Amino acid sequence: MYAIQVNQTGGPEVLEYVEVPAPTPTEDQVLVDVIVAGVNYIDTYYREGIYNAATPFVLGLEGTGRVVHDPKGEIAEGTMVAWDHAFGSYAEQVCVSRDRIVAVPDDFPPEVAGSMLLQGMTAHYLANGVYQLGEGASCLITAGAGGVGLILTQMAKALGATVYTVVSTDEKEQLSYEAGADQVFRYGEGLAEQVRRFNGGRGVDVVYDGVGKDTFNESLEVVRPRGTVALFGAASGPVPPMDPQLLNKHGSIFLTRPSLGAWTAQEGEFQMRAQAVVQAVTDGDVTFNVTASYPLEDAAQAHRDMHARKTTGSIVLRVREDN
Ligand code: NDP
Numbered sequence: 535m536y537a538i539q540v541n542q543t544g545g546p547e548v549l550e551y552v553e554v555p556a557p558t559p560t561e562d563q564v565l566v567d568v569i570v571a572g573v574n575y576i577d578t579y580y581r582e583g584i585y586n587a588a589t590p591f592v593l594g595l596e597g598t599g600r601v602v603h604d605p606k607g608e609i610a611e612g613t614m615v616a617w618d619h620a621f622g623s624y625a626e627q628v629c630v631s632r633d634r635i636v637a638v639p640d641d642f643p644p645e646v647a648g649s650m651l652l653q654g655m656t657a658h659y660l661a662n663g664v665y666q667l668g669e670g671a672s673c674l675i676t677a678g679a680g681g682v683g684l685i686l687t688q689m690a691k692a693l694g695a696t697v698y699t700v701v702s703t704d705e706k707e708q709l710s711y712e713a714g715a716d717q718v719f720r721y722g723e724g725l726a727e728q729v730r731r732f733n734g735g736r737g738v739d740v741v742y743d744g745v746g747k748d749t750f751n752e753s754l755e756v757v758r759p760r761g762t763v764a765l766f767g768a769a770s771g772p773v774p775p776m777d778p779q780l781l782n783k784h785g786s787i788f789l790t791r792p793s794l795g796a797w798t799a800q801e802g803e804f805q806m807r808a809q810a811v812v813q814a815v816t817d818g819d820v821t822f823n824v825t826a827s828y829p830l831e832d833a834a835q836a837h838r839d840m841h842a843r844k845t846t847g848s849i850v851l852r853v854r855e856d857n
Contacts, residue, residue, distance in 0.1 A: 535553070535555075535556045535625060535626035535627050536551060536552070536553055536554075536625070536830065536831075537552065537553075537554045537592045537622070537624060537625030537626065537830075538550065538551055538552075538592060538593050538624035538625070538830065538831075538851075539552050539554060539590050539591070539592050539593075540580075540581055540587075540589060540590060540591055540592075540593055541589055541590045542589060543580075543581060543582055543583030543589065544581070544582065544583075545582075546581070546834040546835075546837040546841070547834060549581065549593065549624075549833045549834040549837060551831040551833070554592065554625070556626075556627050557622065557627060557628065557629045558629070559603060559604075559605055559629040560605070560629070561605050561606060562631055562632060562633075563605075563629040563630060563631055563632065564601050564603065564605075564609055564629070564630055564632055564635065565601070565602045565603040565604075565627060565628075565629055566597075566599045566600065566601055566602060566615065566617070566620075566627065566628055566630055567600050567602050567626070567627055567854065568597050568598075568599040568623060568625060568626060568627060568628055568853040568854065569597070569598055569600070569644045569648065569852075569853055569854055569855075569856050570597055570598050570599070570644045570645055570647070570648030570649070570827075570850045570851065570852060570853060571594045571596070571597040571623045571624050571625075571648060571830070571850065571851040571853055572594075572595070572596040572597055572623070572648050572649035572651075572652060572653075572848065572850055572851075573649075573828075573833070573836045573840070573848075573849045573850060573851060574595065574596070574652050574653065574681065575680075575681075575744075575767060575769055575840060576595065576652075576767075577594060577595065577624075578837055578840060578841065579768075580593060581593060581837065584768075584772075587621070591621070591622070592621070592622035592625050592628075593622075593623075593624045593833070594621070594622060594623030594624030594625065594628075594851075595619050595620065595623055596616070596617060596618045596619070596620070596648065596649070596651050596652045597616070597617065597620075597628070597853070598614070598615065598616040598617075598644050598647035598648040599614075599615065599628075599648075599853075599854075600612050600613065600614055600615070600856070601613045601615060602627065604632075606632075608632070609632070609635075613637065614637070614638045614639075614640055614647075615630070615637055615638060616635070616636055616638045616647045616648065616650065616651055616808075616812075617630040617634050617635045617636070618651040618652045618655065618794070618798075618804075618808070619631070619634050619652075619794075619795070620634060624830065624833055624851060625830075625853070626830075626853060626854060633804060634804060636651070636805065636808040636809065636812060638812065639812075639816065642815070644856060645824040645827055645848075646815060646822045646824060648850050649681070649822060649824055649848035649849070649850050650811055650822050650848075651808055651811060653682045653685050653822075653848060654685055654807075654811035654814070654815075654822070655794055655797075655798060655807040655808060655811055656682050656685075656686075656766070656794050657682055657685040657686035657689050658689065658807045658810055658811060659792070659797035659798070659807060660682075660686055660742050660764060660766060660792070661686060661689045661690050661693060661695075662689075662693075663797055664740075664762065664764045664766075664792050664797075665739065665740035665762045665764065667689075667690050667693040667694070667695040667739075667740070668693055668694055669693075669694035669695075670694070670695075671693075671694070671695040671696070671739045671740070672695060672696040672697075672698070672733055672738045672739050672740075673690055673695055673696075673697055673698070673738055673739060673740045673741065674698045674699070674700070674729055674738045674740075674741045674742070674743075674753070674756055674757075675687060675690070675697065675698070675699045675700070675715075675742045676699075676700045676742070676743045676744055676745040676749045676753070677700070677701070677744050677745050677769060678699025678700060678701045678706070678710040678713075678715055678718060679699075679701045679705075679706035679709040679710045679713075679846045679847070680744070680769075680845075680847070681847060681849070682744055682766075682767075683699065683701075683710070683713075683744070684713045684822075684823055684846075684847050685820060685822065686742060687710065687713040687714050687715050688713050688714055688820045688821065689814070690714075691714035692819055692820075696716050696733070697714060697715050697716050698715065698716065698717050698718075698719065698729050698732065698733075698738065699715040699717075699718050699719070700718070700719045700720065700721055700725060700745075700749070701718055701719075701720065702720065702721060702843055705846070706846055709823070709846055709847070713823075716732075717729075717732050721745075721748065721749065723752075725749075725752040725756065726752045726755035726756035727755075729756050730756065736758055737756055737757055737758030737759070737761060738756055738757055738758060738761065739757075739758060739761050739762070740761060740762045740763075741753040741756060741757050741761075741762070741763045741764065742764050742766060743763060743764065743765050743766065743767075744766050744767030744768075744769060745767070745768075745769050745770045746765065746767060746768035746770050746771055746772060746773050747768065747770045747773055747774070748770035748771070749770070750765065750773045753765070754780060754781075754784050754787065755784070757784065758785070759784070759785025759787065760785060760786050760787065760788075761785075761787055761788070762787065762789075762790065763787060763788070763789045763790070764790050764792055765789065765790070765791050766791070766792055766793075822847070822848055823846065823847030823848065824847060824848045824849070824850060825845065825846050825847040825848070825849060826839065826845060826850075827850045827851070827852050828849070828850075828852065829851070829852055830851045830852065830853045832851075833851055836849055836851065
């Protein structure tokens with residue numbers, strides 16, 4: 535089978551389209567024919583070696599496709615599924631842990647099914663777990679027109695929160711407003727002050743910061759006393775070590791560095807969040823904006839476009855036609 539393999543970590547050029555042996559599932563896994571693989575910012579951390587994986591490895595964590603073989607015979611061949619956290623998903627076949635799989639209605643667009651879980655469940659735990667949004671709550675979301683950003687904006691609005699976002703271009707501003715943002719801002723010094731002007735100087739209840747290094751200081755400035763800063767990513771680079779005393783200075787604020795792994799680790803939690811995402815898509819409460827799809831062999835181009843901040847919403851790799 536063909537796959538995108540990394541022999542040595544580095545820039546997008548290390549993503550090689552090569553023939554590799556098909557994987558064999560263990561008793562806890564099922565083998566799947568991949569139709570669409572989701573492309574996520576976290577994939578760039580593995581590619582660059584910021585997150586460790588032994589080389590050579592096949593990249594990718596999520597996707598959609600049809601079950602080819604279940605060693606336990608529980609899931610019928612041909613069943614349409616989506617998954618998250620199956621390392622090696624940029625490939626024609628992948629082994630997926632049976633506890634990271636959700637059934638997908640046959641009429642779901644594969645581009646949506648293949649990119650909805652990682653970003654959708656992240657938005658779900660941020661808005662319903664890390665800080666429970668509701669009527670009267672307010673939040674600031676960085677990279678508001680990105681994959682997680684657009685979904686989180688929609689979920690936050692559906693929960694009744696006031697949503698402020700930050701983006702880098704006019705096009706992204708437009709997309710963020712279409713997703714429901716109340717006010718969209720641009721990066722730079724003074725961001726916190728601008729946001730505060732819109733909520734009576736109070737500061738927001740929670741900041742969802744997936745940009746990291748470039749926005750972290752503004753995130754601390756913009757949150758209200760005893761509010762929460764959820765630093766959930768590092769698209770601009772990791773935040774350097776900091777003095778905990780800063781949390782005191784900003785009014786006893788809470789800082790967390792959450793992960794989807796930890797927020798789907800409890801019994802039944804993956805299924806609960808995955809089903810919530812599938813239901814939200816089915817009911818039309820959340821729309822996934824899949825703005826680019828690349829053939830599997832062009833994975834490097836997808837990564838270049840992400841780094842160049844050219845992408846909006848979710849992006850995917852087309853692996854095979856569904857028959
Ligand atoms: P996005 O689609 O949001 O892409 C990243 C965006 O970050 C860009 O489009 C860009 O938007 C913004 N950005 C700001 N500065 C930079 C920079 N220097 N270089 C590149 N991009 C920059 O990606 P995802 O939705 O996949 O992920 C968003 C963040 O969430 C990532 O940091 C990711 O690691 C994190 N994440 C964390 C999870 C967790 O559980 N902790 C799970 C899933 C994702 P703009 O141009 O508007 O600034």
